[in-house]
Amino acid sequence: MIEWFTWAQVAVAVGGGLLCIALGLLGRKPTDLSMGAAALVELLLLAQLVVAIVAPFTGNTASGSLLEFYTYLVSALLVPVAAAIWALIERSRWSTVILGAACLAVAVMLYRMLQIWTVQGL
Amino acid sequence: MTGPQNDADVKTAVDAPTRRVTGIGRVLIAVYGLLALAATGRSFVQIAESFADAPLSYSLSALAAVVYIVATIALVRSGRGWYRVAWITIGFELLGVLVIGTLSLVDPALFQHKTVWSVFGRGYGFVPLVLPLLGMWWLARRAPGRA
Numbered sequence: 001m002i003e004w005f006t007w008a009q010v011a012v013a014v015g016g017g018l019l020c021i022a023l024g025l026l027g028r029k030p031t032d033l034s035m036g037a038a039a040l041v042e043l044l045l046l047a048q049l050v051v052a053i054v055a056p057f058t059g060n061t062a063s064g065s066l067l068e069f070y071t072y073l074v075s076a077l078l079v080p081v082a083a084a085i086w087a088l089i090e091r092s093r094w095s096t097v098i099l100g101a102a103c104l105a106v107a108v109m110l111y112r113m114l115q116i117w118t119v120q121g122l
Numbered sequence: 123m124t125g126p127q128n129d130a131d132v133k134t135a136v137d138a139p140t141r142r143v144t145g146i147g148r149v150l151i152a153v154y155g156l157l158a159l160a161a162t163g164r165s166f167v168q169i170a171e172s173f174a175d176a177p178l179s180y181s182l183s184a185l186a187a188v189v190y191i192v193a194t195i196a197l198v199r200s201g202r203g204w205y206r207v208a209w210i211t212i213g214f215e216l217l218g219v220l221v222i223g224t225l226s227l228v229d230p231a232l233f234q235h236k237t238v239w240s241v242f243g244r245g246y247g248f249v250p251l252v253l254p255l256l257g258m259w260w261l262a263r264r265a266p267g268r269a
Contacts, residue, residue: 068167075163079156086152094145098152105156 001060001117002051006110009044013107016041020100030087030095038087038099041106042080048110049073064116072116076109147260151197154257157249158190161238182222183237189214193257208261216254219243223251 016037023034052073055061062069083102087095165183173180189211196208223242225232236245243250 065167065171067171071163071167075159078159082155083152086148090148092145092148094148097149101149101152101156 001048001055001062001114003114003118005051006048006114009041009048010107010110010114012044013041013103013110017100017103017107020096020103022100024093024096024098024100027093028096029091029093030099034096034099035084035087038080038084038103041103042077042084045073045077045080045106048113049077062117063119069113069116072109072113076106076113079105079109147197147264150253150256150260151194153249153253154190154194154197157238157246157253158187158194160246161187161190164238179237182239186215186218186238189218197257205261208257212254212257212261215250216258219250219254 020034020037023031028034052069079102080099083095083099087099161183165180165187168176168180168183193208193211193215196204196211219239219242222237222239226237226240238246238250242248
């Protein structure tokens with residue numbers, strides 16, 4: 001795991017999450033902006049997956065449980081997709097809020113993944 | 123042109139209060155789904171890696187995960203049967219978080235390994251404690267007659 005990349009990713013997920021929740025509470029239905037935020041979060045997660053697969057070959061290995069790490073990563077990959085499908089099926093402002101909640105959940109999961117990878121024994 | 127549009131407007135106006143409740147309910151269901159995913163993921167890792175360390179805690183984690191999944195499905199589905207299932211599963215969750223939360227404080231030795239309900243769900247930002255209450259509030263508001 002690349003630490004600065006992960007932190008940047010957490011920042012994007014938190015920013016996108018707050019944006020979507022704000023837009024949703026303002027009564028906006030899912031738009032290119034809110035869907036785009038979730039798509040960006042998903043794209044960065046895919047990049048994270050590639051990094052996680054490649055990193056051990058460069059000597060950047062996980063200090064904690066790889067199984068736990070990948071459980072988080074795979075779950076995180078599902079979250080924005082599920083929220084986006086929901087937003088396509090039900091075009092209401094609450095779907096925008098759900099997109100935001102999904103992004104925030106991804107941020108928390110990324111933070112946990114970073115903990116698993118870097119610091120153990122917490 | 124005005125005919126159907128007016129009908130739609132009237133319908134929207136009439137449906138508005140109910141729709142708003144269902145709207146917030148959607149977010150609740152999504153959060154339930156997230157918690158179900160989190161509990162399932164954690165219990166999968168615990169059981170796959172170190173079940174023998176703490177069979178009680180980890181079995182409980184798995185049970186909690188299953189209950190969250192059933193509760194999520196029950197909230198999505200309509201009908202009296204599912205409504206009852208929702209009450210039972212959400213009631214079970216509240217009971218679980220209160221009993222295990224209290225036990226984990228009174229007798230920490232009993233639950234040295236974390237479950238989703240330890241210390242009232244502190245590891246999950248107390249979401250497991252708050253969510254059943256919100257769930258019950260929502261269920262009470264959409265009693266079968268109105269749903």
